Amino acid sequence: MLEQSSHPRSLKAKDSVLCATTELLMEGGLPAATVDAISARSGVSKATIYKHWPCRTAIAAEAFGKQMAAAIPLPDKGNAVDDLTEQVRWVSAFYAGPQGAVFAQLLAACVTDPAASPYFREYFLDARRAAITSLWQRALDRGEVDPAISAETATDALFGPLIFRLLTGHAALTPEEADKISSACLRGLLAS
């Protein structure tokens, strides 16, 4: 009761909106999450919606990101190679699944809708990046990975290829492909 907003209705409205948006995203992807549709399903008026978010992509990013937050677990198999390989496998499976399409749509929409980018980053990328950073730090502590490479760079190296494939659809995101990518990145492309 203490920490809630002075206007509890705001909170209820936000929740309704996010909930309705999630449903719409599940049913028809980002194109279905029209502001009008969100308003109609949530019972929250458009004016109120635009008081809380700058554009519809932002709503979708927050709604989808919050829901996905716990979807991908942090593995701990005892060594960096297995952990990172596992993580790449998880993420690629997520991308390949039905929600991968929504993720791609959101990512794409943020290019057009700059106002939504912070939301996408906050509710989506940051969580993932934090997870990897944690994995990476563990691996660093164990001396398993190259200390000259930042977690940032490692994240890009491991997940960039997956996102590339997801967006262009030039190749499938099967577990085998995911393994090829993670092993290539981990061991390096050069001949030893």
Place this chain on the structure above:
Amino acid sequence: MLEQSSHPRSLKAKDSVLCATTELLMEGGLPAATVDAISARSGVSKATIYKHWPCRTAIAAEAFGKQMAAAIPLPDKGNAVDDLTEQVRWVSAFYAGPQGAVFAQLLAACVTDPAASPYFREYFLDARRAAITSLWQRALDRGEVDPAISAETATDALFGPLIFRLLTGHAALTPEEADKISSACLRGLLAS
């Protein structure tokens, strides 16, 4: 892939459209390349435009792709590391430049507009992929790279991270960053 009509007018119309689209893309990015705007500037009617392309994104992909085709040269520095590093540097510079934004918009639009994907692939990705494949083959012949890794996978590994950054904007695409990525991928993420 494109059928050449028996009527030479077709060719003139297509050229006008592509030319106008390129101009519009330069001036205002993908959002400016409205079908109406393309029609108005090219003098080609909308009906005709829609006879040649399935949607506006396809036009933009073809126009932009054709123009970019020769923009990125194939380096030949005598060894794989330098060649691939150079290529990554070129591509990231391109992405970081003004046309990188248009590229990102196109890539994003293809997610929404599946009909445009083939055009984007044909006029954009394939050229790049072919270039890398050629570099990769040269490196393979010299025994400089891991023969267990396909050119496909290598391409994803090297350019996926750049595209990831371009789209999410979570980090700059400076030459230094590009070098970090290429070196990380080339040498591998693991400690040696």
Place this chain on the structure above:
Amino acid sequence: MLEQSSHPRSLKAKDSVLCATTELLMEGGLPAATVDAISARSGVSKATIYKHWPCRTAIAAEAFGKQMAAAIPLPDKGNAVDDLTEQVRWVSAFYAGPQGAVFAQLLAACVTDPAASPYFREYFLDARRAAITSLWQRALDRGEVDPAISAETATDALFGPLIFRLLTGHAALTPEEADKISSACLRGLLAS
């Protein structure tokens, strides 16, 4: 028939549209009353226009009908023959004038555009028919006309020929011709 919206803006928009449409009809007839043109001149968006009317012909019918409502007066010369003759003369003069062409275009358009028919009837024909019915009743009361003939039939008999001529243009609509028609209808075609 028209629901008045709780939002007064609706009324303003409708007024603007009808006003702009009337102007366009005067300037270039029905072909000039494009939905785009109406939208541009009235400052009302196409979407809003299509919320109020089913098709452009309906707008034109309402606009033109409302304006014409009071254009033709109800004569009262003391006897049926003079009243009806006068009315036919008025109407034929109206048809022969510049607005007759618009009337014909509207009537014709309603054939193609069934959705517009109710509008044309409500805002155009009904007013005329009511006027004749009133005249006819007066004449009936005075015993001047055949009580076996309904006002409906009389209206058709008196104005049908004018409309026939207006549409096919097979003969002029001069006052003399109007008199010939009204006298023929009134006295009957048969020899006495």
Place this chain on the structure above:
Amino acid sequence: MLEQSSHPRSLKAKDSVLCATTELLMEGGLPAATVDAISARSGVSKATIYKHWPCRTAIAAEAFGKQMAAAIPLPDKGNAVDDLTEQVRWVSAFYAGPQGAVFAQLLAACVTDPAASPYFREYFLDARRAAITSLWQRALDRGEVDPAISAETATDALFGPLIFRLLTGHAALTPEEADKISSACLRGLLAS
């Protein structure tokens, strides 16, 4: 052989066009008789079609008029009242039938398409008017009708009301209604 065009192909083309147009009119009314549709079905190119007719309405008028030419017989019941009543009944039945709608569409289209009017008059109205003129002359000879009224005026008086109803749809065109109109016109509207 002597009087045929120097290029018999023209004749075949005209025939094909008229035939195809008639079919289309039967199937979907005037809206279905698109120039493209006529061209496709007849196998005659659009360029050739436009060599023979000024606009599509003209084609439809000629096609439909030729086909309808003999559809309405000239009655001869021995006296004017019966002949004219019968004729009005026939015509109203025709208007009320499926082809009446096409007739109305054609009549309406000629308002918009002035170039088609001569075709409509030649292939449609003239035949009807000639029939009535012949009936009227016979009645005049027998002294059955008012010699001060021209066949022209009589035609307008008798058929104008039917066309008025056909176009506006404000009342049905049942045989009973047709009889009411013809008797009203024939006997006059005034009380005797």
Place this chain on the structure above:
DNA sequence: GAGTAACCGAGACGGTACGTCCTGTCTTGGA
């Protein structure tokens, strides 16, 4: 019987209007 000219099918094209859709702002009246 070959040459030549008119003609024709096929259909691409510019133009114009259509009616739909969605966004983000703004207004109103009720809670």
Place this chain on the structure above:
DNA sequence: TCCAAGACAGGACGTACCGTCTCGGTTACTC
């Protein structure tokens, strides 16, 4: 005071049809 309800301007979409034009092959007259 705050909000749902939803009207609204703006602007792009993709479609349809018109009447014109261009092309290359065919036909039917001419020599």
